Amino acid sequence: MIRLTRARRAAGATLLIGAVLVLVGAADALSSTLAERVEPGAGAWRTWVLSSGSQFRLPPPPDAGATRTEVERLREMATVRDAETLDRIGWWDAAAPSYRWNQIAVDESLKAGLNANVASRRLALLHTALADAMIAAWDSKYAHNRPRPAGADPTLQTAIATPPSPSYPDEHAVAGAVAAAVLGEVFPQRAAEFARLAEEAGRTRLLAGVAFPSDVAAGAELGRQVAAAALERGRRDRSDQPWTGGVPTGPGLWTGTPIVxxxxxxxxxxxxxxxxxxxxxxxxxxxxxxxxxxxxxxxxxxxxxxxxxxxxxxxxxxxxxxxxxxxxxxxxxxxxxxxxxxxxxxxxxxxxxxxxxxxxxxxxxxxxxxxxxxxxxxxxxxxxxxxxxxxxxxxxxxxxxxxxxxxxxxxxxxxxxxxxxxxxxxxxxxxxxxxxxxxxxxxxxxxxxxxxxxxxxxxxxxxxxxxxxxx
Structure with missing residues (x-):
């Protein structure tokens, strides 16, 4: 009996040690996950136009039942990934949203032959809006901490690595809505193309399986709110005011037709x-x-x-x-x-x-x-x-x-x-x-x-x- 008790105690100790090791391993994994989270404090960074990152904080994301339905929709969308779709997913996912929208805005400025004054005004308006949009997105992300789709259902196959940040709202959808609105105002003849690109940016996140449909929808709405605030500021920056002065004359003064x-x-x-x-x-x-x-x-x-x-x-x-x-x-x-x-x-x-x-x-x-x-x-x-x-x-x-x-x-x-x-x-x-x-x-x-x-x-x-x- 004593030997059996000792054996049981030894077995119990072994199980206890094993359990502790499992818990330690889980804690290490959790610590690693927390350490890898992208900028959990970014929602509190200083904004350019918004009063704070929480000015447009989103309501909570859908509940568990709705989330399961969304996972099934993503699973269906994954079946239509072809080479062209994967290429577009990779193009948008190559870097953070501001990187790609900067490229798009610079290309448009070059095509339009804008000089530095006009181009820089448009780029500053775009990028201060995008900075505020990311701060606002991160405020809502960490306020709600919604897991990414693969976190909600580990069997879901994603086309790219799951981003180490909460899912709601989707940052590409937020940025796309901002960029489409700002660029659509300063390049009105190209507004439809910017809207198409913004929609594509959000859709690629669904096709990749890294965002829920409600993440993209909420992101687009948040982006539109940020863009409206940014454009209101832009319309007051005097860039639409004509020059009413004249070129002075006299010894030692420049003469010519002044640029902007x-x-x-x-x-x-x-x-x-x-x-x-x-x-x-x-x-x-x-x-x-x-x-x-x-x-x-x-x-x-x-x-x-x-x-x-x-x-x-x-x-x-x-x-x-x-x-x-x-x-x-x-x-x-x-x-x-x-x-x-x-x-x-x-x-x-x-x-x-x-x-x-x-x-x-x-x-x-x-x-x-x-x-x-x-x-x-x-x-x-x-x-x-x-x-x-x-x-x-x-x-x-x-x-x-x-x-x-x-x-x-x-x-x-x-x-x-x-x-x-x-x-x-x-x-x-x-x-x-x-x-x-x-x-x-x-x-x-x-x-x-x-x-x-x-x-x-x-x-x-x-x-x-x-x-x-x-x-």
Whole structure:
């Protein structure tokens, strides 16, 4: 009896130890799952237009019975996955929604031949709306914590990996509704195509088996609410106001047909006003300082290499492509740093970059059309430039403004790459001297102005709640 009791005790101890190990393993698995959740605190990040991430918090998702019905619908949809469907699923799932919608918006801007002022205004409007949309989506996701379809029914076969975030609402549907509304307003002739793409983005999540139909429907409704708030702000930014001024005349003043002079009055995202960081006036046209700068331009020894580099920064990534260039760097960096699938963080990065880019342009145009500084080839008609001078005043350099603001913000978001990005922005500024279309003070003035604009974006980034949980 004693031996039997001891045997039972030994067996019981073995079972107890085994149970403890199982529980420990389960706890480890749970801890791992919790650690892998995507940005559970993102719903509390600072918003751009909304009062908070909870402003449009969704009601609870459908109950267990309705969820089972939805699982069966997803199972039926999975039977029609063909090669083309899988290709579209993969295209939308390659990165977070803001990445793909940035590509779509940039392509539309290039096709329309938009200059940096107009394109950046549209991109900033889109990406601040998408950032708010992801914050709002994450607020509802973690308020309700609805499991993904494969979590509700592990036998469901998905076409892609199940995202490590709650299912409701679907972030691609949220982003699609925002992008379709914003892009449809600024490119009205393409509104139907944007609506088609938004619908496709949501439908691919159903076909992939990673979202419920009610997730997509709720996401689209949330996206429409965010878009309405964003568009209301956009309609008040003065971008629809015509320019009513005139080109001043007098010694040392720029002359010509100004490019988008009204951009100097548009409402910034980060600055209190276009003039908040207005630099002091440049040197007078007949001053010793200006004579020395003109002498520097005349003395510069142009080579095929410097001419090619100047043309690269003008034609390949210049005023009608610079927004593509710096957004392209952001997309690359998100992929290289393993952040491309993190929807709230990707949306935040695009919003910070494009808001700073746009504000740098507004501040730059404010200074240009305050001082009307004469261009080198106007001050000395005998001086030859590498290519024709752009039709707006000389001070400050727009290339220096846009490139420095972009590189500085990206350098903050990706410190490992900050030095390389800063070198690119410096080359962009120097290229204007190599081309002979700017004075040295135009470039340094633009860089200093842009650093202050970028500094405002970085201040916001440090205080928006995201850097407390940075990956």
């Amino acid at each position: 002079p009204q951009a100097a009055t548009w409402t910034p995202w980060l600055l209190a006003s276009p003039a908040e960081f207005r630099p002091p006036p440049p040197s007078a046209h007949d001053s010793p300082e200006r004579a020395a700068e003109m002498a520097e331009l005349r003395a510069f020894q142009r080579t095929p290499r410097t001419n090619a580099d100047a043309l690269f920064w003008e034609a390949a990534v210049g005023g009608r492509r610079n927004f593509e260039y710096w957004n392209g760097h952001l997309g690359r960096l998100l992929l290289e740093h393993g952040q491309a699938a993190n929807a709230p963080r990707v949306a935040r990065a695009y919003a910070l970059l494009n808001a700073a880019f746009y504000d740098a342009g507004v501040a730059c145009w404010d200074a240009k059309y305050t001082y009307w500084s004469i261009r080198p080839s106007q001050l000395d008609p005998e001086f030859r430039t590498v290519f024709p001078t752009i039709s707006h005043p000389s001070f400050p350099s727009a290339h220096a403004c846009y490139s420095t603001a972009s590189a500085t913000v990206l350098g903050h978001l990706f410190p490992r790459d900050a030095a390389a990005l800063a070198a690119l922005s410096r080359e962009a500024g120097e290229s204007r001297i190599w081309a002979g279309i700017h004075y040295r003070s135009d470039v340094t003035g633009g860089q200093q102005l842009a650093e202050r604009v970028a500094g405002r974006a970085i201040e916001r980034a440090r205080a928006d709640g995201a850097e407390r949980a940075a990956p």
